[in-house]
Amino acid sequence: MEAREELRVGFVGAGRMAQGLAQGVVRAGKVKAANILASAPSDRNLGAFQDLGCRTTHCNSEVLQHCTLVFLTTKPHLLPEVLQQIAPAVTRDHIIVSVAAGVTLQTLQQLLPAGTKVLRVVPNLPCVVQEGAVVFARGSCAGEQEATLLKSLLSACGLCEETPESYMDIHTGLSGSGVAYVYLFAEALAEGAVKMGMxxxxxxKIAAQTLLGAAKMILETGEHPAKLRNDVCTPGGTTIHALHELEKGALRATIMNAVEAATTRAHELGER
Structure with a gap:
């Protein structure tokens, strides 16, 4: 394995998620910007990499020629064609990390040369601001060394955990799609305040900070959310009256149903 400061990281695909991952590892000092090479068919997304100090190309195979760890960050429906392009350049020294939603490790291993070290990653949008939630799973030829390296890199983008591949659709329902549930809740929270005159x-701004602070307390105290919620309630106070309204609206059941629906849909898309 290359020394960390000399690790060369490639991105095949240069969209917003690729940009977020690159920003995270560069800003955290995990990889030098000059040691990152990104490819895309046009210049539309490559400017963000160039602004970061990274190198760019229009040739996907060039990324494989110059980089050891390569993120596949193309859209899922484009991935089979991309894998066909790069497969001749993949060697046993490469670590291939797919970020394509719904594309299984089995599929990746079938489309790449035998023995390729393959890992699959499911990030979420807040990786762009280095506050993401990322899970990853390894293929049959990726070992502890590759998993440790990937976790070290992606921890720069937020929380990063290794899980069984079977958890990945659940992660999509919980965190990938879950970001949108939180935005909807934040919007409603703020609109309630606007209704009352703010x-x-x-x-x-206050709604966003409230969500940020509440989330940070869960992570830093290690307490169950129910315990922290109970700590806010006082007998006959404002919070318990408000929570009663949320319970009448079946908030918890609705959110659980949303996670289930998104997980099921992610599984359906993965079977196509």
């Missing part, structure tokens, strides 16, 4: 800009 300016919209201030309400949005």
């Amino acid at each position: 300016p919209s800009a201030l309400a949005n």
